[in-house]
Amino acid sequence: MMTSHLTTHVLDASAGHPATGIDVLLEHKDGAGWTEIATGTTNDDGRIAQLGPERLASGTYRLTFAVADYFAATGTATFYPEITVTFAVDSDQKHYHVPVLLSPFAYTTYRGS
Secondary structure: OOOOEEEEEEEEOOOOEEOOOOEEEEEEEEOOEEEEEEEEEOOOOOEEOOOOOOOOOOEEEEEEEEOHHHHHHOOOOOOOOOEEEEEEEOOOOOEEEEEEEEEOOEEEEOOEO
16 A cells, blocks of 8 residues: 655745745544644745655545734735645545645635645
8 A cells, every 4th residue: 555645835826925834734534523633834935745644544634724823924914814625535645735825815725746
């Protein structure tokens, strides 16, 4: 069985640069609800190179990006204080990359490579 691992990247589309210092929470859905797996903070390039364990089991996960503090630090009002992205993992897939393109009043995400 292959190893599944998770990376993420946040770009501030309104400012045209990486979004640094955003706290990100990774959770896994189980019978009791959501269980925290890992936390991380985006680096100077807006990335978290490895979030969570080296191997993710199959199942449903979610990433929560705490963007309110990021926008507050720049003096920018935002409509979304946090962004939550829920996605499915197949442990036979090697790599999951979840990028977010961010602006104060919109965001876009997709499965990256």
